Amino acid sequence: MRVLVLGGDGYLGWPTAMDLSMAGHDVSVVDNFLRRTMLTEMGAGSLTPIQNLQERVKAFHEVTGLEIRSFIGDLTDPSFTDEVFRAVMPEAIVHYGEQPSAPYSMISRRHGVMTQRNNVEGTLNVIFAIRDIVPDAHLVKLGTMGEYGTPNIDIEEGFIEIEHKGRKDTLPFPKVPGSMYHLTKVHDSHNIQFASRIWGVAATDLNQGVVYGIRTDETDLDERLCTRFDYDEVFGTALNRFCVQAVIGYPLTVYGKGGQTRGFLNIIDTMQCIRLAVENPAESGEYRVFNQFTEQFSVRDLAELVQRVGADLGINVSVDRLEDPRIEAEEHYYNAAHTKLVELGLEPHLLSDEVVAHFIETVQRYKDRILLGPIAPKTRWDSR
Numbered sequence: 001m002r003v004l005v006l007g008g009d010g011y012l013g014w015p016t017a018m019d020l021s022m023a024g025h026d027v028s029v030v031d032n033f034l035r036r037t038m039l040t041e042m043g044a045g046s047l048t049p050i051q052n053l054q055e056r057v058k059a060f061h062e063v064t065g066l067e068i069r070s071f072i073g074d075l076t077d078p079s080f081t082d083e084v085f086r087a088v089m090p091e092a093i094v095h096y097g098e099q100p101s102a103p104y105s106m107i108s109r110r111h112g113v114m115t116q117r118n119n120v121e122g123t124l125n126v127i128f129a130i131r132d133i134v135p136d137a138h139l140v141k142l143g144t145m146g147e148y149g150t151p152n153i154d155i156e157e158g159f160i161e162i163e164h165k166g167r168k169d170t171l172p173f174p175k176v177p178g179s180m181y182h183l184t185k186v187h188d189s190h191n192i193q194f195a196s197r198i199w200g201v202a203a204t205d206l207n208q209g210v211v212y213g214i215r216t217d218e219t220d221l222d223e224r225l226c227t228r229f230d231y232d233e234v235f236g237t238a239l240n241r242f243c244v245q246a247v248i249g250y251p252l253t254v255y256g257k258g259g260q261t262r263g264f265l266n267i268i269d270t271m272q273c274i275r276l277a278v279e280n281p282a283e284s285g286e287y288r289v290f291n292q293f294t295e296q297f298s299v300r301d302l303a304e305l306v307q308r309v310g311a312d313l314g315i316n317v318s319v320d321r322l323e324d325p326r327i328e329a330e331e332h333y334y335n336a337a338h339t340k341l342v343e344l345g346l347e348p349h350l351l352s353d354e355v356v357a358h359f360i361e362t363v364q365r366y367k368d369r370i371l372l373g374p375i376a377p378k379t380r381w382d383s384r
Helices: 013-022 034-042 053-064 078-088 109-133 180-199 238-248 267-279 299-312 340-344 353-365
Strands: 002-006 026-031 069-072 092-095 138-144 159-164 167-172 202-208 210-212 252-255 261-266 287-292 295-298 319-322
Touching: 002 013, 002 078, 013 026, 013 053, 013 092, 013 267, 026 078, 053 069, 069 078, 078 109, 092 109, 092 267, 109 138, 109 180, 138 180, 138 267, 180 202, 180 287, 202 267, 210 238, 210 267, 238 252, 238 299, 238 353, 252 299, 261 267, 261 287, 267 287, 267 340, 287 340, 295 299, 299 353
Parallel strands: 002 026, 002 092, 026 069, 092 138, 138 202, 202 287, 210 261, 252 319
Antiparallel strands: 159 167, 261 295
């Protein structure tokens, strides 16, 4: 199958491209290196040394004999987007190509507007390219569990059956996003559902939880193929940040009460989920939603896990409870359905002490690359 991976230089995009290529698909990638540019802006960088895209593609070919074709450009440019679609004529499109950080989107007006423009316009150009050039292609779009917020009811997979004044209907599950970034994902979902309903686009919307890990079968083949490991306060997720903080003796930065609960999954399972979605496509005109995670943890749970594993490794890990810089519920109900990918064959790799120990050992290996400046939280949701 011809697969086009948008955002193919990213944390998930690059491992996905390799995974799909190894599975026998003809893979092309697109990227404009926005994430690398934003990390430079923030004075941050990857803990792991990562090669540029051209070097990655070359190394992958040397190691496996397989070709990944690359295109450099911006999805907000409709001419470029159409040009790529005509060159590849993809049968499946895996769409990671967006600004991925909630904190980044809340730094300032400029950052919020850029996030909205980049993400929403880029996705619209992709939708129109599918409609006009490859109408039979299947769009697999990376969304986020953050679209739902933290409602005081169980979260369903995309839709909910409701009864109102004696009548019933199945409608999209209510969305209560918590940042300008999460808002863009909601806009994407609405635009994609519209494209399916009006133009017959086949689409799978993957509402993904927080991903952890950097090791996949392909990244283990050669160090030149490794993916990025972000640990700063803007791009680094909680588990990454906590492991880095533990190694350098920095107190774990738990925001508020630490009861913020989310869905999590190993990067290996992200690869599984994408492959399952690509190889079991939606029907023409079908818009389906999968909640893509395997377990639920609170920030407090993760801090306690890192503290316990650190102690086992001889590291004294302290925890610092900071005023929450975000506007969010610090304690809340959270129970989200996630059965559809399991029904397709997902075999979860669950978080364990051994996984966290490997994380910490990886951080120790690259300890001399840690930049202290970007670790402390500085981005506030209520800043003016």
